[in-house]
Amino acid sequence: MAGRFKILVTDDELIVRESLVAWLKKGGYQVDAASGGRGALESLERAAYDLVFLDIKMPDMNGIDVLKVVKQRYPGTMVVMITAYGSVEDAVEAMKLGANDYLMKPFEPEQLALLVEKLLQHKKLIDENVLLREQMATAAVERYQDMIGASPAMQALFEMLEKVAAVDSPVLIKGETGTGKELVAKAIHARSARRYGPFIAINCGAFTESLLESELFGHEVGSFTGAVKAKKGRLELVRGGTLFLDEVGEIPMKMQVDLLRVLEERRIHRVGGTRDIPVDFRLISATHRDLSKAMEEGHFRRDFYFRLNVVEVEVPPLRARREDIPVLADFFLRRFRKETNKPVEGLDKKAVELLCAYEWPGNVRELENAVERAVVLAKGRILTEDDFAFLKRTVGAVEPRSLEEMERLHIQRILALCRGNISQAARILKINRTTLHHKIKKYGIPGSA
Amino acid sequence: MAEDGDAVALAGVRTTIGVVPMGDVGEVAVRIVAAHLQTVLGLPADVLERRPLGEASYVPDRRQHDAAKLIALLNACSAPWPHFKILAVVSVDLGVPILRFVFGEAQMGGRCAVVSGYRLRRNEDGTDAGLELYYERLAKVALHEAGHTLSLFHCEDPRCLMHFAASTKHLDRIRLFFCPRCAFLLKETLKHLGLSGRP
Numbered sequence: 001m002a003g004r005f006k007i008l009v010t011d012d013e014l015i016v017r018e019s020l021v022a023w024l025k026k027g028g029y030q031v032d033a034a035s036g037g038r039g040a041l042e043s044l045e046r047a048a049y050d051l052v053f054l055d056i057k058m059p060d061m062n063g064i065d066v067l068k069v070v071k072q073r074y075p076g077t078m079v080v081m082i083t084a085y086g087s088v089e090d091a092v093e094a095m096k097l098g099a100n101d102y103l104m105k106p107f108e109p110e111q112l113a114l115l116v117e118k119l120l121q122h123k124k125l126i127d128e129n130v131l132l133r134e135q136m137a138t139a140a141v142e143r144y145q146d147m148i149g150a151s152p153a154m155q156a157l158f159e160m161l162e163k164v165a166a167v168d169s170p171v172l173i174k175g176e177t178g179t180g181k182e183l184v185a186k187a188i189h190a191r192s193a194r195r196y197g198p199f200i201a202i203n204c205g206a207f208t209e210s211l212l213e214s215e216l217f218g219h220e221v222g223s224f225t226g227a228v229k230a231k232k233g234r235l236e237l238v239r240g241g242t243l244f245l246d247e248v249g250e251i252p253m254k255m256q257v258d259l260l261r262v263l264e265e266r267r268i269h270r271v272g273g274t275r276d277i278p279v280d281f282r283l284i285s286a287t288h289r290d291l292s293k294a295m296e297e298g299h300f301r302r303d304f305y306f307r308l309n310v311v312e313v314e315v316p317p318l319r320a321r322r323e324d325i326p327v328l329a330d331f332f333l334r335r336f337r338k339e340t341n342k343p344v345e346g347l348d349k350k351a352v353e354l355l356c357a358y359e360w361p362g363n364v365r366e367l368e369n370a371v372e373r374a375v376v377l378a379k380g381r382i383l384t385e386d387d388f389a390f391l392k393r394t395v396g397a398v399e400p401r402s403l404e405e406m407e408r409l410h411i412q413r414i415l416a417l418c419r420g421n422i423s424q425a426a427r428i429l430k431i432n433r434t435t436l437h438h439k440i441k442k443y444g445i446p447g448s449a
Numbered sequence: 450m451a452e453d454g455d456a457v458a459l460a461g462v463r464t465t466i467g468v469v470p471m472g473d474v475g476e477v478a479v480r481i482v483a484a485h486l487q488t489v490l491g492l493p494a495d496v497l498e499r500r501p502l503g504e505a506s507y508v509p510d511r512r513q514h515d516a517a518k519l520i521a522l523l524n525a526c527s528a529p530w531p532h533f534k535i536l537a538v539v540s541v542d543l544g545v546p547i548l549r550f551v552f553g554e555a556q557m558g559g560r561c562a563v564v565s566g567y568r569l570r571r572n573e574d575g576t577d578a579g580l581e582l583y584y585e586r587l588a589k590v591a592l593h594e595a596g597h598t599l600s601l602f603h604c605e606d607p608r609c610l611m612h613f614a615a616s617t618k619h620l621d622r623i624r625l626f627f628c629p630r631c632a633f634l635l636k637e638t639l640k641h642l643g644l645s646g647r648p
Contacts, residue, residue: 025557106546106548
């Protein structure tokens, strides 16, 4: 148990420092030492300590001043003041300022052992209390299934989803990339009568036409070269559950007809098969594309659109619900802190202001990535504006760049937003796929699908 | 042939703990410490030649010897000795800069340790502890410090030899055994060092 506690010993006298460090190490504690007040504050900036031993008289910075900073910045850290002079006045002042206890050098062995044990037990209780409060705070955050949002826009969405979940009609979810359309689909499924059935998602933009057909409908042996085994399609596997067609706007015209038939007749044929297979699922689709425009341009079938769009749900972009940004940022910070095991405790005011002011073209996904990046690269325990400097670079384009460089950066950014989906990126950039491929090759952009 | 015999003898002492009487500590106390190290740890222990206790580690203000300094001196003078651990036994009062007194001191995972019988002869209430209890306390402190040199930390089990005893009252609650956890860790350390040991 001792090994999980981290202790910092601060004393300008080397022998005292070494002696206390050696004694604490015998207890199995993780111990660091600082030779002065400034060094102690630097150590505290780098790592979280459960307990700090702080000498009152130090040449570079008075222990009382260090105590004030520690209590202000790191209120969870316990502090024991140590003094060689036995000055009661200093000790009383330190206790008034929030020191947890004090010791006069040299200590009675029993006194030191009891004090360390008592304080670390106390710290353990405080940590448990903080954890419980965090859990309660997380539970109290306005959320619907895995979605977070107290803004009027999200509250309206949650109300809508409650109604939608109660019926079995097809749902079309519209929203920009990164807004959390799949989370909405999962929430509808989780609140619906089909919640005990499977939830199967398929990204229609990620497959070629023939592969998508095989994925959805399955195939019989010998239906195409390499089909050595019969395979059930997702339409079959989803029996009793919910099928989520992401990027439904990418479905080729021919398959739109096939799917329309499935929705009308509730049965399928596997590719290369003749047998009727009954299917039973609820369809939820999602798109970031303007399907009305696609219909006008003849890329999307009107009858299929109306079959999908019985109930329409619009997920608001992050910039339309800026009041949720601090809560979301805090939520992601807690998650990445746990995942990365980095002692990052929160965001300062300026960092929150920057996040609230940013446009978030990639929406919640971009915010999630930004917080992850900031946590991973964080030098201190509080994320500052500087930790999100990369956002400013994205917005500002401060330094002059060549047209070619700007083009490369823009393509890279759009590809990242589309998670490497070439068709999607090409559409946003309003160029054809061949041109995009050509540019990716020209600029040597890695990681595109 | 003689050289081979020397090599075997040398290999033997390399797994042996050297117990050094320093100053005017009693011969019996030293032999009892060596016997306990041998019995409880299962490692051979030699009683080495008595060494004088110099003034270098003496702290006049505190009328004590600084245990950390004493270990540093011991470390320097014992360099040519072939023993893999060195435990000094003294009868003077020991302290360290942060603690008013210590019963013993050791280098964590290191080679040297020192134990003192000075504060073990009397009980908390000032009464005489008797020779038998005194030797038992001294053996417990010696085993505790030897445990530190073998990389054992303080233990939370109040009856384990590695529990931190701040007073003789605490020391008397401790048994002459390592708890199962510390015994396991000790066995692992000895195995790592290529020694069998008892625990």
